[in-house]
Amino acid sequence: xxxENVEDFLGRNNDPKAKVLxxxxxxxxxxxxxxxxEIFNDILKKDLGKADSLPLIMLHRNAxxxxxxxxxxxxxxxxxxxxxxxxxxxxxxxYCQYITEEDSKRRALSFLICHHHQKLDFNYKLNPNTPxxxxxxxxxxxxxxxxxxxxxxxxxxxxxxxxxxNVIKEDLYIEVEKEYQRLKKNLNYRKPVWYEFFNGPSKIExxxxxxxxxxxxxxxxxxxxxxxxxxxxxxxxxxxxxxxNEIAVSQxxxxxxxxxxxxxxxxxxxxxxxxxxxxxxxxxxxxxNTFYINEIRSFYLHISSNKVLIIN
Numbered sequence: 173x174x175x176e177n178v179e180d181f182l183g184r185n186n187d188p189k190a191k192v193l194x195x196x197x198x199x200x201x202x203x204x205x206x207x208x209x210e211i212f213n214d215i216l217k218k219d220l221g222k223a224d225s226l227p228l229i230m231l232h233r234n235a236x237x238x239x240x241x242x243x244x245x246x247x248x249x250x251x252x253x254x255x256x257x258x259x260x261x262x263x264x265x266x267y268c269q270y271i272t273e274e275d276s277k278r279r280a281l282s283f284l285i286c287h288h289h290q291k292l293d294f295n296y297k298l299n300p301n302t303p304x305x306x307x308x309x310x311x312x313x314x315x316x317x318x319x320x321x322x323x324x325x326x327x328x329x330x331x332x333x334x335x336x337x338n339v340i341k342e343d344l345y346i347e348v349e350k351e352y353q354r355l356k357k358n359l360n361y362r363k364p365v366w367y368e369f370f371n372g373p374s375k376i377e378x379x380x381x382x383x384x385x386x387x388x389x390x391x392x393x394x395x396x397x398x399x400x401x402x403x404x405x406x407x408x409x410x411x412x413x414x415x416x417n418e419i420a421v422s423q424x425x426x427x428x429x430x431x432x433x434x435x436x437x438x439x440x441x442x443x444x445x446x447x448x449x450x451x452x453x454x455x456x457x458x459x460x461n462t463f464y465i466n467e468i469r470s471f472y473l474h475i476s477s478n479k480v481l482i483i484n
Contacts, residue, residue: 183421184271186249190427194247197434200471201243204441207463211445215452222344224280225452228271232448235441242437249425252399254433258440260331262388263376265440265447269383270367270450278348279422281370285340292336300331328411392436411471435475438468 212233235482238261245254271279296304300323312318340349348369355364365374373379380389398404413420422428442464448456 181214181421182425184425186425186427190249191193194249194427194430195473197430197471198243201246201434202439203467205236205240205243207460208232208239208441208445211448211453211456211460212236214456215327215448218452220452223270224344225282227280228268228276228448228451231264231268231271232444233464235261235268238264239437239441240322242433246427246430246434249427249430251427251429251433255396255399255429256465258433259393259438261437261440262396265377265444266376266385267317267367268444268447269370269385270379273383275370276451279367279372281345281348282351284365285345285352286364286366287344288336288340289352292333292340293363295329295333295336298323298326299333300324312390357386364376372480431475431480435472438472438475440441 200243215229215232238257242254242257242261245251245257266483267283271283288474290435293304296306299305300309305323309323317391337343351369352364355368356362367379368374376393377389380386380393409422411420411422412418445460446457449460
């Protein structure tokens with residue numbers, strides 16, 4: 173295959189002014205990521221007690237990693253892949269807000285019991301001696317990649333199953349395990365999601381409504397879902413060409429939504445950080461507000477204005 177010059181498609185030679193602007197934005201991303209790391213380290217220095225503290229801490233860690241990853245993509249003009257991560261960041265915000273809203277311990281334990289069951293169910297599928305494993309083997313018969321895969325008994329897999337079965341029997345999980353089994357039965361054995369425990373919202377849209385974030389759901393989440401599921405591959409990427417009967421297809425690495433992604437990333441980061449600080453580090457709230465005012469506020473207001481800052 174002959175490799176021809178496809179720079180116009182690959183977008184490696186974006187407008188130098190756009191690259192300079194994105195590099196400037198990246199300095200603020202770095203500040204945002206670093207302060208997220210400081211929050212995480214400060215939480216770990218505390219005596220947090222039982223496992224019910226784990227979900228919020230790890231949701232915060234996940235948020236910092238998503239923000240850092242978005243910054244890398246934006247700085248390299250990869251704005252559309254960044255939209256996928258922004259959707260995940262929005263879900264992370266919903267989860268953090270729901271856990272810290274009220275009944276935090278029980279909601280955190282609901283998160284954990286679903287996590288344990290998810291791992292356990294997958295391990296059952298990998299065990300050829302379980303009903304789930306036998307059914308999975310039949311299903312693999314129609315998989316062109318794995319139909320000849322041979323299960324083997326694994327000592328470590330058996331130990332993992334035993335450990336998880338023991339974990340969900342611990343006193344800490346008695347109430348949420350009972351609720352998990354009740355929901356699973358009522359839902360015709362559909363696996364319940366953790367936030368629907370104890371009469372909670374049954375899907376992400378209802379969760380957003382419960383949190384009074386329905387605008388974010390309809391305007392941002394549903395729009396970003398198109399990028400996540402690959403259903404926005406036409407609109408915005410094809411336009412009339414210079415000549416009749418011609419079309420133009422946009423290049424990759426095109427920073428057309430960089431400003432929107434950056435604005436919402438910062439907005440969600442502030443919300444997540446403040447939720448976590450109020451819950452675990454209330455003594456740091458004033459310090460964070462000072463950081464925001466002195467280091468971030470002017471930039472955030474700048475990118476949040478109606479003025480279009482970047483067109484490549």
